[in-house]
Structure formats: C-alpha cells, structure tokens
Amino acid sequence: MTAGLSPSARRSVWLRQFLIQGCWNYEGMQNVGFAYAILPALREFYAGRPEEALKAVKRHLEYFNTQPAMGAVILGASVRLEERVAAGEADPRSIGMFKVGLMGSLGAIGDAFFWGALRPMASAAGAILALVVHPIAGIFALLALYNATHLAVRTRGFAAGMEGQEGAVAWLKRAALSVRTEDRKLAAAVLGGAYAGTYAAHHAFLGGDAFHSSVLFAVGVGLIRLFTGLFRKAVSPSEILMFFFLLGVLILWD
C-alpha cells in the first residue's frame, strides 16, 4: 500500500531527502531540509488550500534532527501521515509527535550503524586496497561498500515509511540494524587489525631480527591501546597529532 501521491511528486520527495542537511543550523538543525523534502507532497495534498498548506509547512519547520540516511523512513511515514491529515483522517499534532518520537531513537541507531560501524569498515577496506592494490581500487571499494547499504537504507526505508507508521516499524524490525551494526563492527575490526598489522610489519621488517620485530609489535599494540584510552578521555586525534608535530620540531631543533 503506497500513499496517494503522484509518481513524480514521490520521486521528487525521494530525491530531495538527499538535501535534508542543506541548511543545517544549530537552532532547527535539519528543519529547513525536511520541510524542503516534503514540500512536493504538501503541494499535492493541499492543492487549492493555501492556508492549510502553510500550516503544514510550518509543522515541518519545527526542530528536527536525525541521522540523515535514517531520515528517509521518517520522511516517508510523514508523507503518509500528511495525506491522512489532509483527508481529515488524522490529527495534525500526530505528525509532530511521530517525528519527535522517532528522530532520537533512529538517530542513535543510525549513528551507531553508519558512523560507528559501516564507515570505519568501508574506510579501512578502502585504505588497505589503496595501499596494496591501487588507489582507484581503494576508492571504488570505499564508495561501493558504504553506498550499497546507504542507498538501500534510503530507498527501502522511504518505501517502508510510505506504507505508514506500521510499515516503518515492520521494516525497522526486519532491517535488524543492531545485528548488522555488530557484523559491520566485526568486519571493521578485522580490516583495522589488518591495516595495523601491515604497517607494523613494514617497520618491523626494516628494523631487523625477530626479537626486534616482536618488541616493535608489542609497542604497536601498546600505542593502539594508549590512543584508544585517550580517545575515551575525549582527547581529540588533532591534539595527539599536534603533540607528535611538536615532538618532530624538537627532534629537528636538536
């Protein structure tokens, strides 16, 4: 079951979701982007009713923020809800409540999945292939690994949202993003370990004998643990890099 939206308006809303952060700001965050994305649907639902169209647009200019790819499912479901509101079958306030209720939890799920698991996995795969095979192979792997999932979530999430709130919830259950997050994290750990091992081996080989190599490996493991501990204490990578830069200046000074 899809919303009674013309195919061209539906296509337009789907495409506009890619600009949901186009006017990202500290006050409303993705509010202008969300209103922009849903506008073709509102124009269709409230054709000939300018006052109601204005009220609908104002509803979507309220504060909104979620992980951008996960915004697709909320956008689809909001279109469906707006259709019901326009037909007088639902209370306009239910749209705001639905968006506010879902944006936080989907934002947290999306951040953990996209930024915490999928992107590190794609980045590590891309970096390894760029160094070992060819830069273009690395870039291709990075873009393909990330976007195969990213675009699927945007497409299927939007379609599920267009089936209504129940469709959105059913899709979120089927998608099992928390399980997929664990899988992607595991893949990222394997690739990150391979990346660290390759570099550590390169420098260990330059170092000489087996004992020397073992010591360098232990130092590498210790440094990774140290950096991870510093990240957890909110030390930024930039601060660590600046420390090493100053260390380099001191080396040159001598």
Added chain:
Amino acid sequence: MAWRFALATLLGGLCYLDRTAACQIMLHRPLVVATLMGAVFGNLAAGAQVGAVLELLYLARLPVGASIPPDDTGAAVFAGTAAAVASSSIGLDGGSYTALLLLSVPFAELGKVADRYVRKVNGRIAHLTAEAVDRGDLRAVEHGLLAGLTLFVLTGAVLSLAFSGAGVVVSKFLLPRFGPASRLEFSAILPVLPLLGAASVYSCSRTERTAAVFFLTMAAVFGATVFFRWAV
C-alpha cells in the same frame, strides 16, 4: 598552474558539499579527496598515499548531534596537493610524508571553524525562511535551502583554493629548506601515524567480541607479512 587551482576549487567545492549538505555518499572522504588533489597537481599515487593514512585518523570523532568533527576533507585537500607537488620537486620521502600529515592538522581545525560559522549563518537563513513562510511565501523554503547549499559549496570552494594554495607553498618553499638528514630524523614519527588511524577504527568498532578479533588479525597479518618478507 591556474587551471589546476580552478579544478581543485571546483572539485573541492563538490566534495565539501557531500560532507554535510548533500548526499553524504563519501565523496568527501580523505582517500577520495587527497587522490583527486594528487591527480590535479600531477601525481595521483602521492595523493592516495597520504589519503590512505588520513582516511582513518579522524574516524573516532563522529558527526553526532551538534558536534562537528575536524575537517578531514580540508586536511586531505592540503596534504594531497602538497604530496603531489613535493613528489615532483624534493620527492615524497618519509620525512616529507610525515611532515605533510602533521601539518594538515591546523587545516582540519580551520575547516572545522569555518563549518561552525556556516552553520551559524544557516541559523539566520532558517529564521528568515520561517518569517517568509509566516507571511505566506511557500517558495521561501526552497530559497532558504538553496541559500544554505550555496553557502556550504562556496565555503568549500574557498577553503579548497586556500588549502591547495597552502599545500603548494609548503611543498615548494618550506620543505626544501630542510635537508635530507633533517627529513630523515623527522620520519622517526611516521610509524606512529598509521597506528593512530588503526586506533580510530578500533575505537569505533570496539565491543567485547571485536577487541580480540582486532588484535588477533593484527598479529596474524604482522606475522605472515614479516615471515613472507624474510622468506623471500
């Protein structure tokens, strides 16, 4: 050289657009950006070499809520350009490579400041948009979004021009001032940088299950690589 800067500005602007405002299909990642800048300034492989390390360095900082991570796209514009230019003059030895990676840090922080400023100006745009909608102008939403996008892309283009210019200046005038011996000493820091990137991946992917997997894979790859090299 002018056409190279024009191309770097154009490509940089598009990559910056992908960073926040549009699509997020990862065209803004350092591996992509540094390789592009390397290609524009004459050495794709040199750009990719720095991009592959920069790619992982800032992963631990997630763009969650209102927090803005360091601008690794800007760092890649600088380092990719500088690496390509250095490779055709003094050569991209370990010392130059290390120096470029470390010198990219201020650019990542500068880009972050610019990003914060753009988002503040966008707040004003959003406010004006809401006022126009209150007056009955529905098209203001489209105009507001277009203004926000334009601001993002223009800022990205200006940063790309400035950072690629800085990359050329550093590689042509700063790095050659240090002799090969000094650069060799500086390269002592190099082994630490990829490990910082690996720590970023480990930090993101760390769970009870993955911690052991990370270090076991590291040990396996390390052992296999060292054995293979000695055997050969």
